[in-house]
Amino acid sequence: MDTALKSLPKVKGRKRRIWTRSQRKTADFYLFVSPWILGFLLLIVVPLIVAILASLTNYDGLSLNTIRWVGFSNYERALTNIDVDVKFSFTRTVMWGLLNLPTWLAISFGMALILNQNLKARGLFRTIYYIPSIVPLVAAMTAWKVMLDKNVGWLNGFLSLFWPGTAIGWLSEHALTGMTIVAVWTGLGTAMVIFLAGLQNIPDELVEAARIDGANGLQIFRFITLPLMTPVIFLQLIMGLIGVFQQLNLPLVLTQVGISRGAVPPRQIYLFMYHVYRQMFVSNRWGYGIALILIMFVVVSILTFIVFWTEKYWVYSDTQGEGD
Amino acid sequence: MNYVLRTRLQKRVGNFFSYLIMILVAITVLVPFAGLLLTSIKQDSEYIVWPIILFPEIPQWINYVNAFLLIPLSRVAVRTAVLGIVVSILVTFSSSLVGFAFARYKVKGSRFLFFLVVSLMIIPVIVILIPQFIIYSYLHLTNSYWPWIFNAIAGNSFFIFLFRQFFLSFPKELEDAAEVDGASPFRIYWQIFLPNAKPVIAAVMVFAFQGVWSDYFMPLILLNDDKTLLSVKLASGYVNPQGFSLTTISMAANVMYIIPLVILFFLAQKHIIRGVVTSGLKG
Numbered sequence A: 001m002d003t004a005l006k007s008l009p010k011v012k013g014r015k016r017r018i019w020t021r022s023q024r025k026t027a028d029f030y031l032f033v034s035p036w037i038l039g040f041l042l043l044i045v046v047p048l049i050v051a052i053l054a055s056l057t058n059y060d061g062l063s064l065n066t067i068r069w070v071g072f073s074n075y076e077r078a079l080t081n082i083d084v085d086v087k088f089s090f091t092r093t094v095m096w097g098l099l100n101l102p103t104w105l106a107i108s109f110g111m112a113l114i115l116n117q118n119l120k121a122r123g124l125f126r127t128i129y130y131i132p133s134i135v136p137l138v139a140a141m142t143a144w145k146v147m148l149d150k151n152v153g154w155l156n157g158f159l160s161l162f163w164p165g166t167a168i169g170w171l172s173e174h175a176l177t178g179m180t181i182v183a184v185w186t187g188l189g190t191a192m193v194i195f196l197a198g199l200q201n202i203p204d205e206l207v208e209a210a211r212i213d214g215a216n217g218l219q220i221f222r223f224i225t226l227p228l229m230t231p232v233i234f235l236q237l238i239m240g241l242i243g244v245f246q247q248l249n250l251p252l253v254l255t256q257v258g259i260s261r262g263a264v265p266p267r268q269i270y271l272f273m274y275h276v277y278r279q280m281f282v283s284n285r286w287g288y289g290i291a292l293i294l295i296m297f298v299v300v301s302i303l304t305f306i307v308f309w310t311e312k313y314w315v316y317s318d319t320q321g322e323g324d
Numbered sequence B: 001m002n003y004v005l006r007t008r009l010q011k012r013v014g015n016f017f018s019y020l021i022m023i024l025v026a027i028t029v030l031v032p033f034a035g036l037l038l039t040s041i042k043q044d045s046e047y048i049v050w051p052i053i054l055f056p057e058i059p060q061w062i063n064y065v066n067a068f069l070l071i072p073l074s075r076v077a078v079r080t081a082v083l084g085i086v087v088s089i090l091v092t093f094s095s096s097l098v099g100f101a102f103a104r105y106k107v108k109g110s111r112f113l114f115f116l117v118v119s120l121m122i123i124p125v126i127v128i129l130i131p132q133f134i135i136y137s138y139l140h141l142t143n144s145y146w147p148w149i150f151n152a153i154a155g156n157s158f159f160i161f162l163f164r165q166f167f168l169s170f171p172k173e174l175e176d177a178a179e180v181d182g183a184s185p186f187r188i189y190w191q192i193f194l195p196n197a198k199p200v201i202a203a204v205m206v207f208a209f210q211g212v213w214s215d216y217f218m219p220l221i222l223l224n225d226d227k228t229l230l231s232v233k234l235a236s237g238y239v240n241p242q243g244f245s246l247t248t249i250s251m252a253a254n255v256m257y258i259i260p261l262v263i264l265f266f267l268a269q270k271h272i273i274r275g276v277v278t279s280g281l282k283g
Helices: A002-010 A021-032 A034-054 A073-079 A084-115 A122-134 A137-148 A154-162 A175-200 A204-212 A217-245 A249-258 A272-281 A286-314 B002-040 B062-070 B073-104 B110-120 B125-138 B146-153 B157-168 B172-180 B185-196 B198-214 B217-222 B230-236 B247-282
Strands: none
Touching: A021 A034, A021 B073, A021 B185, A034 A286, A034 B073, A034 B110, A034 B125, A034 B146, A073 A286, A084 A122, A084 A175, A084 A217, A084 A272, A084 B002, A122 A175, A122 B002, A122 B247, A137 A154, A137 A175, A137 A249, A137 B002, A137 B230, A137 B247, A175 A217, A175 A249, A175 B002, A175 B247, A204 A217, A217 A286, A217 B247, A249 A272, A249 B217, A249 B230, A272 A286, A286 B125, B002 B247, B062 B073, B062 B247, B073 B110, B073 B146, B073 B157, B073 B185, B073 B198, B073 B230, B073 B247, B110 B157, B125 B146, B125 B217, B146 B217, B157 B198, B157 B247, B172 B185, B185 B198, B198 B230, B198 B247, B217 B230, B230 B247
């Protein structure tokens, strides 16, 4: 090793003679990560500063000539119920999360549990469940339009076999349910594959030992499987939570593909980010829209911190247990 | 004996219900695809009738031809594919380089920077995208593909993480030997690490291509109709002169829109699933 170091200064063009090995390593490291650091500064830090500044102006997205400082009035407008749709769309987003997150997690987890058994053809089923995850949202919405349409959709057609004349507006009055169906369909594969891998990491000896001690299936699930899976559930919950609050594509694509073009989405699925989108791209209130985005960012951060804080109460950590 | 028989019976019954649920869920998952396919070969008049006609009287394969004639579908598809390929090459290159640095260098600040990389995964993308859009429009870079290129060159937290996890498992002796032989750090990355990371490269390239091919929001806000990508074009292009949707033709276009992704998935299935799992278990 030492001889290798000493031979380095002789290499032609090396002017790093005075550098120690660790300095050289540091320089190499920062050279390697420089694309990312540049990107971080120019594509994330600068935009965030621009966002904070823009939220204090009346920027209309068209011209910088008419721009002027308006102080905190955008935030005032957002938080004092002048714009009633803020509270409304926020409530809709919370409803969306309350319906979507547990449904998605429960179904994905359930299917992972079933696939984790020693059954034939489980590879085939895993592939089938994963396929919707690779379908772009525009195509998914197009396909689900055939299923969920109020008048000629297959779902209402199926329900009409039992309750003739069913005409549920899955894409209109009951869009919250309809969009949950679409979101669970597209999200099932990813979460299920992750849960399945987590389940396969649970040591067989643990389950065997419990079985020998006389534990039944439910007890094994309650006292071994579930606790050992909490770190995986925790991570999916965090990512899901962030997804819920930035959900914009679903209502946006729904109005483009599912119902008539350019329409406002049904009130049930008038989500916060969609309201923000309209403020900017329809009403040209960019300063205000960005203030709303930053408020959402703060809310999501607080919620994430709360979930992180609850971690110690319910998430299994192998530093305190007997884990491998 | 009695006990053995009973557990065996329990297992049979359990398996039966497992298969029942698996099959029912599989049908639910697949039916929308069937709906899309069948509707794509119907006439619009066959689509809007009640009670539903599952199968068209005469399959309208012409819908697949019309999908190309009504909008410049092939041109938009080529454009989207080229951008997808360029982005996936660039992002694979930058992310693997950064991931290599995080896996193999423990220097001052490297831990903090990696913490930053991981925390970026939980920042809502939209918080960054909208102000980025303002900057791009100020620099007259909207209606160009530069925003995609810049984002690709900067690398992606999720991909950096995947490469780092993979490179961590490489034996230290590998690079020590190369270093003794006088290989530069970049050569160690380029000739030893990268060629041995094919599974991650495959996964990352597919994810990146899929991202460009599927994304709706970025082309919607950044590109005009003459430069837009498939997702936006498919969502808005198929209308007749009166402004009504040409539903079944757009379904045909959407079938063709999905096919490349399905092919990619089956080519790289193992690597894709491993990529998803790595990010989901340790992220």
